[in-house]
Amino acid sequence: MVKNIGINGYGTIGKRVADAVSAQDDMKIVGVTKRSPDYEAKSAVEKGYDLYISVPEREAEFEEAGIEVAGTADELFEKLDLVVDCTPGGVGAANKTDIYEKIGLKAIFEGGEDHDAIGSSFNAEANYASNIGKDYVRVVSCNTTGLCRTLKPIKDIAGIKNVRAVMVRRGADPNDVKRGPINAIVPTTEVPSHHGPDVQTIIDDINVMTMALIVPTTLMHTHNIMVELEDDSITTDDVLDAFQKAYRVLPVKKSLNLGSTAQIMEYAKDLGRSRGDMYEIPVWEESVNVENGELFYMQAVHQESDVVPENVDAIRAMLELEDDAEKSILKTNKAMGIL
Amino acid sequence: MVKNIGINGYGTIGKRVADAVSAQDDMKIVGVTKRSPDYEAKSAVEKGYDLYISVPEREAEFEEAGIEVAGTADELFEKLDLVVDCTPGGVGAANKTDIYEKIGLKAIFEGGEDHDAIGSSFNAEANYASNIGKDYVRVVSCNTTGLCRTLKPIKDIAGIKNVRAVMVRRGADPNDVKRGPINAIVPTTEVPSHHGPDVQTIIDDINVMTMALIVPTTLMHTHNIMVELEDDSITTDDVLDAFQKAYRVLPVKKSLNLGSTAQIMEYAKDLGRSRGDMYEIPVWEESVNVENGELFYMQAVHQESDVVPENVDAIRAMLELEDDAEKSILKTNKAMGIL
Structure with a gap:
């Protein structure tokens, strides 16, 4: 079954992970979140991603900017098998304790978080196996x-x-x-x-x-x-x-x-x-x-993109879609056109 | 007796060495050379340096630019105890064989020249003593x-x-x-x-x-x-x-x-x-x-200036104005306000 993935924080990394996930056949993007009604939010909707807002009080601002809102971030989280948290460094660790752990949602964090706050760090070629089935994983910087x-x-x-x-x-x-x-x-x-x-x-x-x-x-x-x-x-x-x-x-x-x-x-x-x-x-x-x-x-x-395929592999390891690192890497690479 | 020093190539390094030599009491600048009548040539004359031209055929250009010419580079070299060659990399080595060796003029070269082409390399704190009395010395880059x-x-x-x-x-x-x-x-x-x-x-x-x-x-x-x-x-x-x-x-x-x-x-x-x-x-x-x-x-x-005091010390070593590295360094430093 195709897994339901969300992106919390549709910015530099988040928007790239959204596209990389969309390119796979065993996972899909259910929605992405944004705080502000900026060009990235507008572009997310134009690309067909459902947009959920992190600060419900700001819904009027999105309406004013003509950006369609599908709901709140909390509503998105309920629909997911896993969230990729691409919020700024430090915010992810707070989200882990304040949100994801409370609702039992698996989450990937990015390199701006501390290893100790998340508990496990990930690189596909180096330690895929040790992250299989994990609930919280950090893709390193x-x-x-x-x-x-x-x-x-x-x-x-x-x-x-x-x-x-x-x-x-x-x-x-x-x-x-x-x-x-x-x-x-x-x-x-x-x-x-x-x-x-x-x-x-x-x-x-x-x-x-x-x-x-x-x-x-x-x-x-x-x-x-x-x-x-x-x-x-x-x-x-x-x-x-x-x-x-x-x-x-x-x-x-x-x-x-x-x-x-x-x-x-x-x-x-x-x-x-x-x-x-x-x-x-x-x-x-x-x-x-x-x-x-x-x-x-x-x-x-390339600071904006080298971690993107790692996020896809981390999803596969955590959701036990694939136990073999090499197979996941090759699948991700093929879908993304990696040489 | 105050030694007569000339600068061949009044550019980024040459103009700084000219000023550093002028600040000493045991050496003085007799003249500097320039190929082109540019702002550096104009500024040399305004600062009181006699300006000699490397390409005699261009004298009219200097006149036209209102820059006073004291003579040709060859005429300058005859008046010197030592020349500091601050021409672009590679030109110095050619000048050594084509000019300085023929007229028996001691010369300092900069880091753009190869060690082998000059024969001896210089850093005041590291190897002053081994350059005492030398005819041709390269101040490293x-x-x-x-x-x-x-x-x-x-x-x-x-x-x-x-x-x-x-x-x-x-x-x-x-x-x-x-x-x-x-x-x-x-x-x-x-x-x-x-x-x-x-x-x-x-x-x-x-x-x-x-x-x-x-x-x-x-x-x-x-x-x-x-x-x-x-x-x-x-x-x-x-x-x-x-x-x-x-x-x-x-x-x-x-x-x-x-x-x-x-x-x-x-x-x-x-x-x-x-x-x-x-x-x-x-x-x-x-x-x-x-x-x-x-x-x-x-x-x-600081690529434009760290070698400047080294040039002054190299002059002192080569002309045997001072046998003790520390004394030369302290004298140079004091005159240049080095901390």
């Missing part, structure tokens, strides 16, 4: 997802002694006019940054240290990664081969004029992707380099 | 200078097993309207980048691996540095203390609202620095962190 996607295959072929990574983060999303910087580099002076511990919520037996900073770009994050390998017979080609075989890692060549985040985003548009999204983690092939048992590589992360 | 400035004191107090650094480079200088990126991260996919080997031209017994990328900012580079220490009893405070004692390293606090390159540049302006320059290498105190014998820290590099 875009950066943590990116790290897990490439570290897992490396760990599988070579073993990992130690990871050091420097995350160069975009300053704002393309539609975000309120944040900066415009012309500065802003280091995250807390070292290590939270990303390393966050990876350990997925791959618990890994040593990983991260540093992070923010730069004036909107397109993607990049990661500069150094991995001390246990197996020092591993070559650069072995690693490239492992990246090729991983389901959501995309080796790209600078020599094909893909030497920056801007060109990769243009490539995603050329692929005809919805919203120009890049669900895969592009790794620059030329940067992959093993020297004296240490692997170096550089990758990019 | 802004990034390599920044790495040497902080790695040397760390090596002195703790010994260094291994350095890993990720350099986040500014896309263009503030006055450079031709370069990008505007909105992208551009990885240097050659790993390791050239910076590591360049540090080894100064500190030859150091293991150092660097990765680099370019981001859309004009203000400063930043470095994210990880150092495996030989002495694992060293604490964060020991390192901060060593940075405090280093002559051209400036610990700064995010908590004093200096948490980005933009704020540090504003601070340099508030200090009344010529052109708003930051000659020191600012290190974010909060980022300095020793964990399990590994030191992590983040620093910034």
Whole structure:
């Protein structure tokens, strides 16, 4: 039976998860929620999603804006097998205790929530099995997802002694006019940054240290990664081969004029992707380099979309639609056109 | 006797070195050269520097622009004890063989030249003594200078097993309207980048691996540095203390609202620095962190000015004005107002 899914918070991530769920044959979107009658709310209705409002008192505002309302968020929740909570960081954890636990609704949360508040964290290729049947699961952040996607295959072929990574983060999303910087580099002076511990919520037996900073770009994050390998017979080609075989890692060549985040985003548009999204983690092939048992590589992360297929797989694991991670991943990938 | 110094190439670095030399009492600027009659040429004359032209055929253009010409570059070179060659990368090496060696003129080159083409590389705190009396010396690039400035004191107090650094480079200088990126991260996919080997031209017994990328900012580079220490009893405070004692390293606090390159540049302006320059290498105190014998820290590099005092010290070493590195550094620092 096709499962009934709702999206609480139809924003940057929520609207993408709604479309990804709609592309599957074993789940469907029953409705999405919005607080404000803005262009995203309008667009949700135009795309055919039933729109439920989080703040019932604001119904008149939606009417005034000509946006049809199907009901309140609470009414939506009653119809669901699972809700994907894409509200801003921190709100999800409050919703868990205040709403979902009280009505016994399974829920997925995004990377803005703390692991401890939710209890379980998810990455399809790294720990699908441990989330089967769970009621509350957090899909880790875009950066943590990116790290897990490439570290897992490396760990599988070579073993990992130690990871050091420097995350160069975009300053704002393309539609975000309120944040900066415009012309500065802003280091995250807390070292290590939270990303390393966050990876350990997925791959618990890994040593990983991260540093992070923010730069004036909107397109993607990049990661500069150094991995001390246990197996020092591993070559650069072995690693490239492992990246090729991983389901959501995309080796790209600078020599094909893909030497920056801007060109990769243009490539995603050329692929005809919805919203120009890049669900895969592009790794620059030329940067992959093993020297004296240490692997170096550089990758990019499309902050708005890399976690989207993970949400679909998390739904399948939690609702026990599929017990095999690989089968779920392949099904999701096929429906979404992932390379 | 006050030594006669000339600047070949009065651009971003050249004009700053001219002013720094003028601030000393044991050397003076006899003249500077320019190829084109632009605002920098005009400003040189207005500041009182005699202007010599590199392309004699263009004298009429300078006249037309109302910029007074004192003679040709070749005429300037005859009057000098030493020339500081601040021409674009690669031109300096050609000038060395085509001009300076033929007329027996000592010359300093900048970081755009290869070490091998010049023969000796310079950083005041790290290897002043080995450049005393030399005829041709390269002051290493802004990034390599920044790495040497902080790695040397760390090596002195703790010994260094291994350095890993990720350099986040500014896309263009503030006055450079031709370069990008505007909105992208551009990885240097050659790993390791050239910076590591360049540090080894100064500190030859150091293991150092660097990765680099370019981001859309004009203000400063930043470095994210990880150092495996030989002495694992060293604490964060020991390192901060060593940075405090280093002559051209400036610990700064995010908590004093200096948490980005933009704020540090504003601070340099508030200090009344010529052109708003930051000659020191600012290190974010909060980022300095020793964990399990590994030191992590983040620093910034003002690409237009950190090498300027190094040029002054290099002059002193090459002309044997001072045999003691510390005395030269203190003299330069005092004249330039370095903290």
